[in-house]
Amino acid sequence: MSVDPSSPAPAPSDFIRDIVAADVAAGKYAKIVTRFPPEPNGYLHIGHAKSICLNFGIAREQNGQCNLRFDDTNPVKEDVEYVDSIVRDVRWLIAGWADSCLGFKPRGGKPIPVTSNGQPDSYLGPVSPDSPDAEPFFASDYFEALYAYALTLIRNGDAYVCDLSAKETDEYRGAPDQPGRDSPWRGRSVAENLALFEGMRRGDFPDGARSLRAKIDMASPNVWLRDPLLYRIRHVPHHHAGNAWCIYPLYDYAHCLSDYLEGITHSICTLEFVDHRPLYDWILEKLRLPRALPHQYEFAKLVPGYTLVSKRKLLHLVTQGIVSGWDDPRMPTLSGLRRRGVPASALRRFVTGVGVTKYDSVTDIALFEHAVRDELNGSSERRLAVLRPIKLVLTNLAPGEIVSCEATNNPQSDTPTTRPVDLTREVYIESDDFAEVPPPKYFRLKPGGEVRLKYACIIKLDEIVKDASGAITELRCTADLTTRSGQPNADRKVKGTIHWVSATTCIDAEVRLYDRLFSVAEPAREEDFLRVINPKSLETVTAKLERSLAGLAGGVCHQFERLGYFTTDPVASRPDRLVFNRTITLKDAWTAPGGK
Ligand code: ATP
Ligand code: MG
Numbered sequence: 001m002s003v004d005p006s007s008p009a010p011a012p013s014d015f016i017r018d019i020v021a022a023d024v025a026a027g028k029y030a031k032i033v034t035r036f037p038p039e040p041n042g043y044l045h046i047g048h049a050k051s052i053c054l055n056f057g058i059a060r061e062q063n064g065q066c067n068l069r070f071d072d073t074n075p076v077k078e079d080v081e082y083v084d085s086i087v088r089d090v091r092w093l094i095a096g097w098a099d100s101c102l103g104f105k106p107r108g109g110k111p112i113p114v115t116s117n118g119q120p121d122s123y124l125g126p127v128s129p130d131s132p133d134a135e136p137f138f139a140s141d142y143f144e145a146l147y148a149y150a151l152t153l154i155r156n157g158d159a160y161v162c163d164l165s166a167k168e169t170d171e172y173r174g175a176p177d178q179p180g181r182d183s184p185w186r187g188r189s190v191a192e193n194l195a196l197f198e199g200m201r202r203g204d205f206p207d208g209a210r211s212l213r214a215k216i217d218m219a220s221p222n223v224w225l226r227d228p229l230l231y232r233i234r235h236v237p238h239h240h241a242g243n244a245w246c247i248y249p250l251y252d253y254a255h256c257l258s259d260y261l262e263g264i265t266h267s268i269c270t271l272e273f274v275d276h277r278p279l280y281d282w283i284l285e286k287l288r289l290p291r292a293l294p295h296q297y298e299f300a301k302l303v304p305g306y307t308l309v310s311k312r313k314l315l316h317l318v319t320q321g322i323v324s325g326w327d328d329p330r331m332p333t334l335s336g337l338r339r340r341g342v343p344a345s346a347l348r349r350f351v352t353g354v355g356v357t358k359y360d361s362v363t364d365i366a367l368f369e370h371a372v373r374d375e376l377n378g379s380s381e382r383r384l385a386v387l388r389p390i391k392l393v394l395t396n397l398a399p400g401e402i403v404s405c406e407a408t409n410n411p412q413s414d415t416p417t418t419r420p421v422d423l424t425r426e427v428y429i430e431s432d433d434f435a436e437v438p439p440p441k442y443f444r445l446k447p448g449g450e451v452r453l454k455y456a457c458i459i460k461l462d463e464i465v466k467d468a469s470g471a472i473t474e475l476r477c478t479a480d481l482t483t484r485s486g487q488p489n490a491d492r493k494v495k496g497t498i499h500w501v502s503a504t505t506c507i508d509a510e511v512r513l514y515d516r517l518f519s520v521a522e523p524a525r526e527e528d529f530l531r532v533i534n535p536k537s538l539e540t541v542t543a544k545l546e547r548s549l550a551g552l553a554g555g556v557c558h559q560f561e562r563l564g565y566f567t568t569d570p571v572a573s574r575p576d577r578l579v580f581n582r583t584i585t586l587k588d589a590w591t592a593p594g595g596k
Contacts, residue, residue: 001074001455014366016358020058025525029292030264032064032512033103033332035137036090037071037255037269040082040239042311043326043333044089050302050351050357055268056094057352067138067262073254075238083239085326087136089334091129093344103262104134111539134163139249139258140241144250146257147201148462149287150230154193159230160186161196162213172218173226180218180226200233203246207233212247216282224279228252256280257287259294267296271360274298299356305365305521307332313529322533323517325523327571328535329581331519340514341557341567341583346375362522370486376557376565381409384421384454384499384546385560387511389428390472391503394459394479397425402505406485407546419548423456423479426503428544430562432580433498434475436464443496445475451496454561458483499561501544509578511566512541543580557583 011017020032034055038044044052053183059066065335068090072078094102106127127134162185164172174180188196197212212231222228230253235246256279259267267280277296284293303309308317314331317323326333329340338348350371354363382406395402403423408416429445438446444449449461456479463476482489519534526532549558554570565584573579 011053011061011352012355013297014267016054016063016266016299016356017058017360019297019437020062022324023265024062028254031263032059032062032266033067033262033264034059034064034266035067035103035259035262035264037139037258039071039074041074041077042082042315043085043331043335045309045311045314045334046307046333046347046351047302047309048306048339049093049334049347050354051268051270052090052093053348053351054356056098056101058266060098060269064101064265065103066098066101067105069258069262070139070240071141071243071251071255071258072238072240073246073249073251075236075241075565076234076311078239080239083136085335089338090414092338093334093347097345097348099129100562102129103137104129104131105137108135119445135319137258137262139254140142140238141263142254142258143241143249144246145261146254148159149257149578150197150234150249150253151194152213152287152349153214154197154449155190155282157190157215157288157536159193159212159214160188161193161200162186162211162227163209164211166208167248169229174218176221176223178481180219180223183213183227184327184392186215186227197231200231200247201245203235205233207235209233212255214279214283222275222278224252224275225282228279234443239254250277252279253283256283256294258298260284260289260291263291267290267294269296269298270301271298271358277588293345298358300358300360302351302354302363304332304363304368306516306518307365308518308529309525310524313524316530317517320419320530322530323433329512329569330514332517336343340581341376341458341555341565342372343375343379343557348374349375364568365516365521366588369584369588373565376559376583378558380559380565382407382411382561383549383558385509385511385549385563385566386430386499386501386506386544387513387541387560387563388431389544390431390434391474391501392427392429393460393474393476394423394425395462395476396481397423400423400504401425401508403456403481403484403504405456420549421546422456422502422505423453424502424504427453427500428497428503428506429453429468429500431476433496434461436472443494444498445496449496451498452483452494453479453500454497456484456500457487460489460494492532499563501546503544505547506544506580507547507550509549509580510572511541511582512569513539513541513582515539545578549578552578562586 036052036055058064124390162183172181182514183399194392213227218226229250231247234248237243237286280296327339328334350368404420405419435443452458458480459477461477465474483492517537520532523529554568554573559569565583567581567583569579
C-alpha cells in the first residue's frame with residue numbers, strides 16, 4: 001500500500017474492514033471490489049464523503065477496486081448535471097489518495113454477452129479512469145440484462161405481472177404488525193406473465209397500469225419481502241439510456257444485480273437498507289447465478305451537527321433561494337466545501353476518524369472544524385488583512401515614506417521564508433483592536449496605550465480624531481522605529497500585538513464571512529428546517545489586504561493572521577477583483593443566535 005503523506009493516520013479498523021480482512025484471509029475472492037453508488041438526483045454531501053472514503057479506503061487497503069456507479073433507475077428525479085457534479089466531487093475527494101482504485105468502464109453502454117445458459121454475464125473489466133475512453137458505471141447500462149433476468153424470474157414462477165394500482169398495492173401489503181393479502185393477479189400463468197411483461201416493455205400500457213412483482217411471501221414479518229415491486233411503467237426518457245425504455249427497475253432489484261454484474265464483493269450501504277438485505281439475497285439466489293455473489297453490509301450514516309444530509313432537503317434550500325446554489329460555501333455539499341476552501345485531505349481525515357458504527361448518532365461538527373484547521377495550519381501561508389478597518393496615522397512618518405518590514409510566510413515550516421510588508425504613515429487596523437473606553441485587561445490599542453504592530457514596531461496612541469457627528473475618523477499615533485527587528489530596542493515588550501496593513505499600498509477585496517447555516521444542532525429534527533436557518537450565516541465586508549495578495553488566482557488559501565483561513569472564491573474571484581471566502585476561523589467562536 002502506498003503511503004499518503006496528507007493522511008498520516010491509517011483508517012482505524014472497524015467491523016466492515018474486519019469482515020473484508022477475514023474474507024481475504026479465507027481466499028474468498030480474487031480481488032476485493034467495492035462500489036460507491038449515488039443516485040444522480042442531487043449533489044454529494046459530507047455524508048457521502050464517509051461512504052466514499054469507506055469504499056475507496058477498503059479498496060485501497062486491499063489493492064482492490066471501487067466502482068463509481070450511478071444508481072440511475074428513477075429518471076424522473078435524475079439529471080446529467082448531477083452526474084457530472086458527482087464525478088467531479090468523487091475525483092476531487094480521492095485525488096492523490098485512491099485514484100488508482102477508481103473503477104471506471106469503457107465509454108458507452110457495451111452490450112452484456114448472454115452466456116450459453118441464457119443468462120447475461122459480466123463484461124466489465126477495469127479501465128484506467130484517465131483514459132479518454134473511460135466513464136463511470138451506470139445501472140441503466142444494465143437495463144437489457146436486468147430485463148433478461150426478470151424474464152428468468154417469471155419463467156421460474158418467481159415473479160408475476162400485477163394489475164393493482166399503487167394505492168391498492170400499498171393496502172394489500174399490510175403493516176409490520178399485520179400480514180398482507182395476496183394480489184388477485186398472483187396466480188397468473190407463466191405464459192400470461194411473459195406476454196404481459198413483454199407488453200409492458202413494448203409500451204402497450206399506460207403509467208401505473210401494471211407492475212412486475214417478485215412472488216415471495218405476503219405474510220412475511222419483513223414488509224420488504226411482501227411481493228416487492230421489481231418494475232414499474234414510466235413513459236419518460238432517461239438521461240443516460242435515452243428513449244429506449246418505458247419500464248424501469250426498482251432500486252432493490254437493480255442494485256443487487258448491478259453489484260453482481262460488476263463483480264462487487266462487498267456492497268456497503270447505510271443502515272436503512274438492513275431490512276432490504278433479505279430481498280437483495282433472495283433475488284440473487286433465485287437466479288442461480290454462476291459466479292460468486294456479492295454481500296451487503298450496513299453502517300450508520302454520518303450526520304454532522306448543524307447540517308442537513310438529505311439531498312431532498314438540500315435541494316429545497318437551493319430552490320427556495322436560501323443559498324446561492326448547490327455549491328454555496330455554506331452548503332455541506334462537497335462542491336460547497338471545496339469552494340469554501342476545505343481541503344479534500346481534511347474531509348477524508350474527518351470522515352475516516354469518526355469511525356464506522358452500527359448506531360445512528362449526530363457527530364460533533366467541532367471535529368470537522370478541527371480537522372480543517374489542522375490541515376490548513378500546515379499548508380497555508382500567512383498574510384495580513386484587516387476586515388473592519390479603522391485608520392491610524394503614524395505622525396512621525398513622512399507622507400510617501402515606506403519603511404519596509406519582513407513578515408514570515410510559513411512559521412510552521414522548518415525553512416521559513418519571508419516577504420516585505422510596507423509600513424507607511426497611514427495604516428489600517430481592525431476596529432475592534434481599539435477601545436476608547438477599554439474593559440479591564442484590555443491589551444490592544446487604547447488611549448495613551450502602546451501595542452506592537454506585528455512584524456513592524458511599537459506604536460503609542462496620542463490622539464483620537466472625530467468628525468462633527470462624534471464618529472472616530474482616525475487614530476493618531478507615534479511609531480517607535482527603534483523597536484523594529486534588528487533595531488536596538490527590538491526586544492522591548494508590550495502586552496498587545498495587532499495586525500495591520502498599509503493604507504497606501506493595500507488592496508481592497510470582498511470577503512465573505514460564513515457561519516453555520518443552521519442555528520440548532522439537529523435541523524433535521526425540526527418540523528420546518530427553514531425556521532432554524534441562522535440569519536447571520538453570511539456577512540460580506542470590504543477588507544483591506546496587504547499588496548502581496550494582488551492578482552491571486554482562485555482557490556488559494558491563506559491564513560489571515562489573527563482572523564482565520566481565507567480562500568479565494570474559485571467562481572467569483574478575479575485577479576483584479578478578489579473575492580475571499582472565510583474557510584474557517586482560527587478558533588471556535590460559535591455562539592447560537594441569541595444564546596451564549
Ligand atoms: P438522500 O436520501 O439524501 O438522497 P441517499 O442515501 O439516498 O441520500 P444515495 O445517492 O443513494 O443518497 O447515496 C449513495 C451512497 O451514499 C449510498 O450507499 C448511501 O448509503 C451513502 N450515504 C448517503 N448518505 C450518507 C451519510 N449521511 N453517511 C454515510 N453514507 C451515506
Ligand atoms: Mg438512496
